[in-house]
Amino acid sequence: MSKILDSFLNENLQDLRNQGLYNEIDAVEGANGPIITINGKQLINLSSNNYLGLATNEELKQVAKNAIDRYGVGAGAVRTINGTMDLHVKLEEKLAEFKGTEAAISYQSGFNCNMAAISAVMDKNDAILSDQLNHASIIDGCRLSKAKIIAYNHSDMDDLRAKAKEATESGLYNKVMVITDGVFSMDGDIAKLPEIVEIAKEYDLITYVDDAHGSGVTGKGKGTVKHFGLEKEIDFQIGTLSKAIGVVGGYVAGKKNLIDWLKVRSRPFLFSTAVTPGDVAAITHALQMIMDSTELHDQLWENGDYLKAGLKKLGFNIGASETPITPCIIGDEKLTQTFSRRLVEEGVYAKAIVFPTVPKGTGRVRNMPIASHTKEMLDDALAIYEKVGKELGII
């Protein structure tokens, strides 16, 4: 290794460790369900995005196995060469139905989707108004486009309106886009989409909603845009297939001309191999399950409300959550890490989230109950929270 790289890595890694900002990665031994095993120990899992429990759903496992038997394990090529199977076409029809749009396009991940979609439409002559707390993949997608990035204060509609007015009236930009998460993953709050749409109409902004944490969760499972009835108003409805949907992948749903453009101009679609057949079949089936029944969705919300009420009663600061995602905001990074480590020792897997994922000084342990947790599991988790919270003087 080059000496300069070696010393760069060693110094910076040590620096992160000293500040309590280095996250160790644990390996889960077996499936990612409501209970997981790490280092041989069973833990109540409050750290997954498997909101509806579909990642371990028996029906979906069987669907994936059948598709592998028929189609094999890989798509074989990028989509435009010969990697588009009839399975991918069905998936995209199902995604459009799920999101209430004319068409949809799928990608290999949600991250990839943001890298693909923003830069296919925006360029250096454009501007993007981006919520300050937007996900890293949105930020990177914006950077890749070379458009001017104008951050507005989190969910602050006065700030957005002022910046939209300034950007559109400046005459500096051809197109202006507004981008927001549908559900903010670190706080569990919901974007103010009706106000965003109103401002977008006033200034002819392109609207882009990344509903990675909303699909399957809000809008009776159909997501945050549906929750507000704005399917006809949002230009880009994007999301991931790896969280509530339980598998892997990302998508854009929108008007047919937008999807046609992305098929010829978005680089991860053009130059990277498609999602595997087993995954595609499982995703398509999962979307149908979510459209057919709200049972898992209802169970998720019941569990979310139960855990949230319990944590609040114990005296934790749960912030502004409006969804099952419930943070316990601790503040200090080292205390947050210690809290999370003690929770693991006592039997709860709830990870510390610290800078750079959240701003410095707002370290938190984030809890994500899922549909397949039982009341007993949640009661056990709350008892552990009480014990460790008192021990560390947090409550």
Ligand code: PMP
């Ligand atoms: N967008 C948001 C808002 C996310 O939270 C995430 C996942 N953390 C992604 C995109 C990336 O999705 P994926 O895991 O499918 O790459």
